[in-house]
Amino acid sequence: MSEKFIPEQTVDQSEPLVTPESIEQDFEGELIPSMRNLAEAAQQLEDAVANAELSSVLQESVTGMRERLKRIAFRLVLVHSLLLSSSSFADVISRRESEFVGNDDTETLVGPPKPEYSAPDRETAHLLNYIVGRDTLSEDEVERLLKESWVTDFDLPTTLPETIGLEEMADSVVNKIETEEDLDQLALEGLKESLMGEKEYFPRFLEENDDLYEVIWQLEFEVGMPRIRFAFIKDGRSYYDPYDNRIVLNFSTTIIDTVASFKTFLGLSLGVEYKHGFDPSNILAEYAHAQQWSQNREGYNERHAKDSKQTLARADSLKISRYDSQKYEYGIPGTVEHEAHKLILPQLTKRFGELMQARKSSAFKAKSQ
Amino acid sequence: MISQNTKNRVLANLKKETEGAKKEVEKLTKEINKKTANKQQNV
Numbered sequence: 001m002s003e004k005f006i007p008e009q010t011v012d013q014s015e016p017l018v019t020p021e022s023i024e025q026d027f028e029g030e031l032i033p034s035m036r037n038l039a040e041a042a043q044q045l046e047d048a049v050a051n052a053e054l055s056s057v058l059q060e061s062v063t064g065m066r067e068r069l070k071r072i073a074f075r076l077v078l079v080h081s082l083l084l085s086s087s088s089f090a091d092v093i094s095r096r097e098s099e100f101v102g103n104d105d106t107e108t109l110v111g112p113p114k115p116e117y118s119a120p121d122r123e124t125a126h127l128l129n130y131i132v133g134r135d136t137l138s139e140d141e142v143e144r145l146l147k148e149s150w151v152t153d154f155d156l157p158t159t160l161p162e163t164i165g166l167e168e169m170a171d172s173v174v175n176k177i178e179t180e181e182d183l184d185q186l187a188l189e190g191l192k193e194s195l196m197g198e199k200e201y202f203p204r205f206l207e208e209n210d211d212l213y214e215v216i217w218q219l220e221f222e223v224g225m226p227r228i229r230f231a232f233i234k235d236g237r238s239y240y241d242p243y244d245n246r247i248v249l250n251f252s253t254t255i256i257d258t259v260a261s262f263k264t265f266l267g268l269s270l271g272v273e274y275k276h277g278f279d280p281s282n283i284l285a286e287y288a289h290a291q292q293w294s295q296n297r298e299g300y301n302e303r304h305a306k307d308s309k310q311t312l313a314r315a316d317s318l319k320i321s322r323y324d325s326q327k328y329e330y331g332i333p334g335t336v337e338h339e340a341h342k343l344i345l346p347q348l349t350k351r352f353g354e355l356m357q358a359r360k361s362s363a364f365k366a367k368s369q
Numbered sequence: 370m371i372s373q374n375t376k377n378r379v380l381a382n383l384k385k386e387t388e389g390a391k392k393e394v395e396k397l398t399k400e401i402n403k404k405t406a407n408k409q410q411n412v
Contacts (some may be wrong), residue, residue: 030380034387041387041394048398052405061397065390072386079379 035076042069117217124228128216131254131278133208142202145251148232150195170195203255203276211359212278218355219348223287224294230254235323238282240289242297242304247286254282284348288340291348300336307335 049062119125129135137145147169151158154173164172174192220226227246233239238250256279293300307329315325329337 026380030384034384037387037391041391044398045394048401048405052401053408054401055404058397058401058404062401065394065397068390069394072383072390075383075386079383 031076031079035073038069038073038076042066045069117213117220119220119225121225121227124220124225127228127230128220129213131206131283132210132213132216133206134213136205137202142199142204145230145232146199146202149252152232152234166199167196206255206276206278209278211356211363212280214359215352215355216280216283219284219287219352223290223348226287226290226293228283237323238286240286240293242289242293242300245290245293247283247290249282249286254279280352281349284352285341285345288344288348289336291344292336292340303336307337310335 045062045065052058054062117125117128119128126135130137143166147164147166150156150169150173154176156169156172156176170192173195174188177191178188220228224245226240227244229246229248230251231248232252233248233250236250236253238248238254240247256277311322311325311329314320314328315322318325326337329335330341332338
């Protein structure tokens with residue numbers, strides 16, 4: 001067996017760096033006990049004040065003490081956030097990202113090389129691999145998606161230049177809020193900070209899922225290799241565009257927070273723990289359209305054009321949006337929407353479940369042999 | 370890059386402040402309780 005090369009440590013021992021492990025220790029050993037102490041003190045103070053008639057001097061002392069406790073709690077929160085956002089947290093991200101670069105040694109350690117699927121459209125391959133935790137969103141993609149999410153969430157004008165920087169975009173949000181809501185300067189500054197902070201917590205990568213990798217690629221091939229794109233869509237709805245066989249998935253309903261625990265103390269948020277996951281329902285619904293199109297392109301285009309006319313006429317006569325009008329077609333047999341969502345989607349959902357189950361069973365068999 | 374030394378200093382300061390605040394809260398609550406007890410006796 002060849003000896004493994006271990007690179008020399010270049011860290012200065014007199015100033016050891018913060019590591020993920022040391023953060024965990026600090027959190028358990030220092031921050032949580034301090035928070036507990038603070039919470040106990042606050043409770044003790046509130047219990048004493050509850051049934052007391054305070055003189056103005058004592059009332060002033062209580063108010064001052066409450067402010068002091070809040071300030072300390074706020075600093076605890078800040079230190080916690082700073083530790084998490086420190087370089088060691090970035091190390092964790094870069095370590096996770098480097099797993100995707102492809103290291104031959106790692107491959108031989110974990111087993112035979114995994115199959116690599118690809119699509120003629122490189123972005124589709126990249127996004128499908130992102131969904132299954134094998135690829136990472138680039139910083140440019142993160143910024144584009146984040147800016148889109150602010151445009152939809154804060155109803156910003158879509159005329160903003162595409163080249164606008166993230167910080168300028170955050171300023172646009174703050175300016176808009178400033179004119180519409182009664183917030184003081186401190187709150188507005190906090191809003192900008194929190195918007196900029198969203199970049200750090202954006203789900204750049206998901207948990208790797210080999211079963212999903214096999215199944216999603218298999219379905220992608222079966223329904224005619226549609227292009228895949230992500231966007232933040234105002235009405236929250238993913239869609240299929242038959243003119244270039246393209247599925248646009250609404251990011252916020254496709255990549256979901258599977259766990260989000262908010263810890264609060266003295267009214268301040270102590271941190272949010274997100275675990276991001278993939279919800280297959282959007283892609284399956286749009287795969288239903290891709291399947292229709294790939295099986296009979298001309299027929300699909302004809303029916304789609306006919307349905308679209310009906311959608312517009314209905315929207316006009318009922319004075320509803322085009323989106324609401326199209327929903328009617330889910331219940332009208334013979335329409336593209338009815339066939340896709342009421343007939344094909346249940347089959348695709350069933351197939352997805354069966355393929356996932358088959359992958360799990362074969363993995364279980366392989367393990368127990 | 371945050372070093373362990375910088376971070377330890379920040380954490381130690383916070384710990385000291387929290388403990389200090391806790392002691393002062395104890396003093397303050399004792400005073401409040403004393404005054405409340407006195408008032409009840411006088412009633």
